[in-house]
Amino acid sequence: MFDLAGHVALVTGAGQNMGAGAARALAAQGAVVAVNDLSLERAEATCEEIEAAGGTAIAVAFDVLDADAVRAAVARVRAEAGRPIDILMNNAGIHPDMGAVPFRQLDPARWRGPIDLNIYGSLYCVHAVLEDMCAAGWGRIVQISSGAGRTGLNIGVAVYGAGKSGIEGFIRHLSQEVAPHGVTANSLALGLMNNSARGDAAVTAHLAASVPAKRLGTPEDVGAAVVFLASPEASWLTGQTINLNGGATTN
Template identity: 35%
Template structure:
């Protein structure tokens, strides 16, 4: 299968490390004009360096609707949007009674509102072209439970999957597909590294034994799934959730 993106403008959020970086670099390697954003300027600079300047980076808080609109005015029309920004915002699992309103909202802002605002901003350009791809990166936590025990994270990722399905039906008549990649546990960033080490050897082995492939995946595995959803070969696939988790 020949997947290429020459002439396509791609925007990847949360691209300072992990999945977002791997996705941005994969698009650049396949000929796309890539824009990458994150709140982490230092990590973005490393993504740009690793791309040999093929990825254009800028800082952006995707939960800020006005800033998102201004960013899309600067980039111009986007053909492929990857809503990867998300995560737990430095939080750890705690009892429900210990969760503050701000803790809850912070995770929803980046994982759900960010995906909504970004999609809202790029859709007019996609409609004008009669084509487009939106790929949301959720999590196995959105289909089941979160290994972290963070209530807002599991809830936000489930909400993002619901948004994916709803937008697929709204935007399909305009030639725009909307799909979702749900990664399993991957050691791809500082947060997942802390989670991995916190499990201890017994917990690590238990996690691996619950995976059909009996091994962890990589950020490139997630990028490969995104490449497929973004490709011409996936033109009649929309509203779908692809679990990339080694098999459960």
């Protein structure tokens, strides 16, 4: 079950944290995984972890906001893997300009970064792999979103939330276009995540206490959900946004 042997996955922002966890999980199920990051060093570190566990990985460092670089990387992965990418996880989404600032205090010069990364970055990656998926009659697109895209929060992330809301809407429309071609498209809206083992224990405990499951999400939690959505068994699940948040919201 959930066997991904014979498939090729591209995971963006996979040099650390949740993207790295998903890349490891996909590789453990047999997929060849193209590990993207802005930093080649980080991408290679994730590849080393995958290969040490017996998997196959390709490091591809590029900026998802560079459409030409995205297309070149997709072509390179196709050539090295011997077959096209048929699983895409759009994970890159934290822009340096995201900040945590109330909107009325946020300089307009900082608006575009989070919007462009979360919308255009994902659009470029989807566009680069979609034709091959439709031609093959099989494909999986997993878009990482956030609770901030679904619920209003008073923590200074309004523009980031707007970007996530926008890309969720795109995924819903895309799912309808590509469903007849055997391609699914879904979003995972993540809740509070433990993104660093070096985090302040007191802060982590405080955040975890607010989650019904009484813990923060982990890379392994994300990886398990992505493996399911990428699997043959999930062929009838498309156009959905799934909350992965320990019960923090249940809508």
